[in-house]
Amino acid sequence: MNKIKYYLVGSIIGFVVFGGIIFLAKSAEAETSTTFPVDEAGIAAYVKLDSVDITDLTEALNFYYSIEKQGETYVIGTVKITHQLGNWPYWSDYPHVYIGLDGWIVAYYSKDQEASRIMQWKGYEKGKIETTTLKEAIDYMCGKIGVTYSTPDVKYYDFEFPDANKLTLIAETGNDNSFSVTIPGTLYEGSYSAYTGGGQYHTWTYRCPVLDLFVDGLSMFLSPEKCWARYYGYYDISYLATNIPHLIHFTCSEKGGGVATVLIYKSQ
Numbered sequence: 001m002n003k004i005k006y007y008l009v010g011s012i013i014g015f016v017v018f019g020g021i022i023f024l025a026k027s028a029e030a031e032t033s034t035t036f037p038v039d040e041a042g043i044a045a046y047v048k049l050d051s052v053d054i055t056d057l058t059e060a061l062n063f064y065y066s067i068e069k070q071g072e073t074y075v076i077g078t079v080k081i082t083h084q085l086g087n088w089p090y091w092s093d094y095p096h097v098y099i100g101l102d103g104w105i106v107a108y109y110s111k112d113q114e115a116s117r118i119m120q121w122k123g124y125e126k127g128k129i130e131t132t133t134l135k136e137a138i139d140y141m142c143g144k145i146g147v148t149y150s151t152p153d154v155k156y157y158d159f160e161f162p163d164a165n166k167l168t169l170i171a172e173t174g175n176d177n178s179f180s181v182t183i184p185g186t187l188y189e190g191s192y193s194a195y196t197g198g199g200q201y202h203t204w205t206y207r208c209p210v211l212d213l214f215v216d217g218l219s220m221f222l223s224p225e226k227c228w229a230r231y232y233g234y235y236d237i238s239y240l241a242t243n244i245p246h247l248i249h250f251t252c253s254e255k256g257g258g259v260a261t262v263l264i265y266k267s268q
Contacts (some may be wrong), residue, residue, distance in 0.1 A: 003252060004223075005251055006056065007100075007211050009093075010198070016107060017062070019190070021146045029164070030246075035071055035073060035074040035098075035100060036074075036098055036104075036106065037069075037076070037098075037265050038112050038159055040074070040111065041096075041106075041108045041109075041110065041111060041116060041159040041160075042109050042110055042111035042112070042113060042115065042158060042159060042160045043103075043108065043109055043115040043117075043134070043156070043157075043158050043159075043160075043167075043264070044106050044107065044108035044109075044134065044157050044159060045108070045132065045134035045135055045137075045138060045154045045156050046104060046105065046106040046138075046154060046156075046157065047104075047105060047106070047138060047140070047148060047149045047151055047154040047155065047156070048103050048104060048156055049103045049104070049105055049147050049148070049149050050147070050148045050149055050150055051099060051103070051147065052053055052099065052100075052103055052147055053101070053120070054101065056099070056145050056147055057074070057075050057099060057101065057257075058086065058106070059144075059145045059146075059241065060077075060099055060141060060144070060145050061075065061076055061077075062084055063079070063140075063141060063144040063145065064077030064078060064079060064097070064148075064262055065077065065078045065249060066078045066081055066082045066094075066096055068096065073100060073101040073102070074098060074099065074100040074101065074159035075099055076095070076096060076097070076098045076099075077097060077208075078095065078096055078097070078143060079094065079095065079097050079107075079137050079140055079247075080092050080093075080094060080095040081093045081094070081095060081120070081133045081140070083120065083121040083122050083195075083230070084121075084122050085121055085122070085124065085195075088197065088198070088228060088250065089113060089176075089228050090231050091121075093117055093133055093135045093241050094107065095117070095133055095134055096105050096109070096110070097107050097137050097141050099141065105138055105141065105147075105149075107133075107134040107135070107137035107138045108134065108159070109230055110160065111132075111160040112251070113232075114189075114191035114192075114193070114232045114234060114262075115158065115167070115189055115191050115231055115235065115262045115264055116191035116192050116193040116260060116261070116262040117133060117232060118132040118133050118134050118169065118224045118262065118263065119132070119133070119169060119171060119193040119260035120132055120133045120136055121171075121193070121195065121258065121260075122257070124171060124173070129169060129171055134154070134156075134170075135154050149182045158188075158189075158264055160188075160189075161188040161189065161264055163186075163188075163266050164188050164264045164265060164266050165266050165267060166263075166264075166265050166266070166267050167262065167264055167265075168181075168261075168262070168263045168265075169261070169262050170248075170260065170261045171258065171259070171260040172250070172258065172259055172260075173256065174252070174256050174258075175251065175252050175253070175256040176251050177249070177250060177259075178246050178247055178248060178249035178250070179247075179248055180245045180246065180248075180249075181245065181246055181248060181261075181263075182243065182244065182245045182246070182264055183240060183243070183246075183263060184242060184243060184265075184267050184268045185242060185265055185266045185267040186242065186265060186266045187237050187240055187242055187263060187264070187265045187266040188237075188265060188266070189234070189237065189262075189263070189264040190222075190234065190235035190237050190240050190261065190262070190263050190264075191232065191233065191234045191235065191261075191262050192213060192221065192224070192231075192232070192233055192235065192259055192260065192261050193230070193232055193259070193260040193262075194211055194213065194221065194230070194231045194232075194233075194250070194257060194258065194259045194260075194263070195229065195230040195231070195257050195258055196208070196209035196210075196211050196226065196227065196228070196229045196230075196252060196254075196256075196257040197209060197227070197228065197252075197254070197255040197256055197257055198227050198228060198254070198255050199227045199254050199255070200254045200255060207225065207253070207254055208225045208226050208227040208229075208254065209223075209226075209227065209229075209253050209254040209256065209257055210222070210223055210224070210225050210252070210253050211223040211231075211250060211251070211252040211253075211257050211259070212250060212251050212252075213248075213249075213259055214247075214248070214249045214250065215235060215236075215240065215246055215247070215249075216239065216246055216247055217247070217249075218239060219235055220236065222236055222238075224245075227246050235261075242265075
């Protein structure tokens with residue numbers, strides 16, 4: 001087992017090697033919009049565009065994977081975001097992207113989807129979380145239709161948990177890895193993004209990996225024996241009492257895998 005890393009959630013600023021914290025900001029514009037689907041959205045990333053017009057909305061229709069809603073002043077659809085580690089087969093996620101003539105672009109997952117879907121595994125073989133799937137969705141659409149934003153960073157907000165003000169993302173890879181985390185305040189959601197790699201031959205048998213995810217020794221998830229698989233799920237947050245340390249640990253047989261943990265909470 002690798003040396004255990006300890007996190008006091010709230011002390012990690014920005015995306016760093018093993019994890020990061022994002023300050024959730026309230027989007028009054030999106031909450032009062034008559035076109036943004038407030039009741040459907042969960043975790044979201046948003047930014048104000050420098051300029052946008054009806055031509056941009058029309059052009060955007062060519063680059064959505066699917067178009068869900070369209071009005072005179074807005075369009076909503078999904079975009080295809082891929083994950084790929086090295087030469088491994090890739091998998092795709094499909095976050096929603098809202099663009100409005102009021103200048104806001106919002107990428108989001110629905111409230112019935114795990115916040116851990118924001119983990120972008122592509123590039124993580126470098127050992128660093130460089131972006132999120134939601135930011136990548138915003139940048140993808142901006143690049144395709146030729147619009148820009150001057151704000152250095154996109155902001156994040158969870159429409160399902162409006163009182164939350166922090167999001168922490170911690171990722172680990174390998175065959176046997178763990179970290180200890182202490183969560184201050186109120187925890188609203190804990191979720192994970194996990195994957196397994198390829199298998200190996202044992203005598204004449206080819207075995208695919210099995211991944212087991214634990215909190216304080218209690219199994220939260222046990223994968224089937226499957227190669228090149230990905231999984232999303234929720235932690236039982238009743239086992240993640242705040243203000244005390246918890247050990248989050250996973251094991252993965254054969255060639256290993258990875259687990260990213262996302263915590264949505266209100267700090268004290």
